[in-house]
Amino acid sequence: MTGIILVTHDGLGEAIRHQAENILGQPVAVVTVAVSYKADVEETLVALRTALAAGADPGGALVLTDLPGATPHNLAARAASEQSVPVVSGLNLPMLLKVVNHAGRPPGELAELAAVGGTQGISRT
Numbered sequence: 001m002t003g004i005i006l007v008t009h010d011g012l013g014e015a016i017r018h019q020a021e022n023i024l025g026q027p028v029a030v031v032t033v034a035v036s037y038k039a040d041v042e043e044t045l046v047a048l049r050t051a052l053a054a055g056a057d058p059g060g061a062l063v064l065t066d067l068p069g070a071t072p073h074n075l076a077a078r079a080a081s082e083q084s085v086p087v088v089s090g091l092n093l094p095m096l097l098k099v100v101n102h103a104g105r106p107p108g109e110l111a112e113l114a115a116v117g118g119t120q121g122i123s124r125t
Contacts, residue, residue, distance in 0.1 A: 001103050002110050003061040004030040005051050007076035008091065010037070012066050020096050028100050031055035035072040048079035056085070060107040062099060063087040064114060086111035094121025 006013035013032035020028045033051045055061055063080045065073035068089040080087045088111050098117025099110055
């Protein structure tokens with residue numbers, strides 16, 4: 001299993017995990033890290049490294065972030081690069097459901113599925 005870590009702005013990761021649990025009808029095995037707008041960079045990096053260590057499975061880990069280029073993403077990418085953990089940004093509910101349902105895949109493959117799931121979840125009518 002690949003560990004899944006959500007790194008988002010305050011409250012977003014917990015909320016999207018909760019909705020995934022409602023849809024699936026069971027707990028979702030993800031670690032969430034909320035990054036405050038006033039967060040200290042070094043303290044946040046320590047928290048992210050700890051979350052990566054806690055969330056990583058023998059199969060590795062995948063980090064999902066909410067907004068490309070924003071502080072949560074930038075800090076997550078920095079911490080993840082130290083451990084060669086892939087990061088996918090643009091978190092949405094379809095993306096999370098896709099990775100949770102395929103968490104048995106290796107991190108690199110799961111990152112590709114995250115991008116596919118997130119994109120397939122966008123619809124215009």
